[in-house]
């Protein structure tokens with residue numbers, strides 16, 4: 001939101017007028033803010049975080065002092081003390097020294113940004129810094145959307161091929177490991193006949209108000225006994241996540257960029273669901289896929305469900321690869337009758 005305001009203000013104002021941003025926050029956000037039009041800034045984050053015993057890094061975010069074995073930085077504080085020496089000092093000195101380090105790092109980042117601007121590498125710097133946290137990658141999309149506008153001020157046009165680079169995270173070993181476990185170590189709960197696939201939304205598992213509501217409707221339905229229904233989430237990153245595993249690591253604790261629901265990620269998702277159906281497809285008679293028109297996001301706003309979510313593509317895949325009778329529904333309420341028809345046959 002901050003970036004959107006900044007970009008809008010920048011577009012309206014005379015570009016020669018500087019914009020000052022109050023309370024900019026962490027240094028990994030600076031380059032993104034500058035790229036979005038911020039000319040001057042202030043930030044109290046260095047001391048606020050120091051009071052929480054938090055140590056700034058640019059590469060891996062803020063760290064708790066108690067977690068650090070080695071300081072990665074070369075500032076006067078970090079060269080004079082080791083983390084364990086710092087921990088032994090009185091609290092006010094700890095806070096003062098952490099604040100100094102945090103400030104050194106913030107100023108160093110400002111110099112890095114000025115240098116990058118001179119070299120014409122600000123975009124590259126932004127793309128590195130947003131790798132710090134998935135929410136920065138998402139925030140940067142606001143900036144990418146304004147590319148046609150910003151491009152006018154670029155001396156040389158550069159294509160932003162690295163925009164897809166967060167898709168690389170889909171190659172991480174932890175995802176491959178999940179795939180093997182779901183294929184080889186997982187057992188479908190006993191007595192299950194029907195599979196219900198719901199999309200994983202903006203937040204994981206039952207933290208999503210819509211997913212929670214769907215599960216309530218399933219739990220309290222009067223048509224089909226609950227033991228016969230198996231609910232799984234379709235995650236663009238992990239593929240099929242059985243509901244009973246959705247609170248376990250890493251399925252409940254990961255954050256993904258919305259790029260993971262792009263067309264480019266759909267292929268990945270189909271690859272992810274294939275082992276599940278190969279190993280467990282025979283456990284189900286019928287499958288209902290929930291593709292809502294809208295859902296309630298983590299901020300309790302009703303938003304449109306994206307057509308790019310891989311759940312839009314899996315029906316034809318499941319029909320082709322398995323013999324499960326598979327139908328797509330907009331509302332949970334409709335699925336119970338669909339399952340019930342089998343009963344009377």
Ligand SMILES: [Zn+2]
Pocket residue numbers: 071073074075076077078079101102104
């Ligand atoms: Zn330092």
